[in-house]
Amino acid sequence: MATPAVSADKEIERVRTLARWLDDYGLDPILGFVLPGIGDLVGSLLGLYIVVVGARRGLSPVLLARMLMNLALDAAIGAVPVLGDLADIAFKANDKNLSLLVERHATGGKAAPRDWLILGGAIAVLGGTVAVVGYVMYRLVHIFV
Secondary structure: OOOHHHHHHHHHHHHHHHHHHHHHOOHHHHHHHHOOOHHHHHHHHHHHHHHHHHHHOOOOHHHHHHHHHHHHHHHHHHOOOOHHHHHHHHHOHHHHHHHHHHHHHHOOOOOOHHHHHHHHHHHHHHHHHHHHHHHHHHHHHHHHO
16 A cells, blocks of 8 residues: 555646646647637646645645636637637646646645735636626617617
């Protein structure tokens, strides 16, 4: 039976391999290009493995939310036909999540102030976007009704 440290190292190696295939070898953007929409979803589902490993290792909820935000942004970018797939090559959400997993686990899994700022900024942008879309929809309804 393997010791927990050896098992954890194998788990990190699996995460590294997955991130390498999805981002460095371009499997994630290729899936999105070949299977528009569905391929981006498949890439995000595969990337969730890294988030699950982070949760098992006790990363803070803020870090897990940041990792999920990276995957969501990657899927949103990749959902734009052709140009989004090209941008998806540069974004590399899985490499970002691997870095968060390794760096933060080494420091006890706690969120840094930067993590809070990034997550807070993303929530503010999301809230602003929802408000603008809501306002535009409201105005359109009143124009055409």
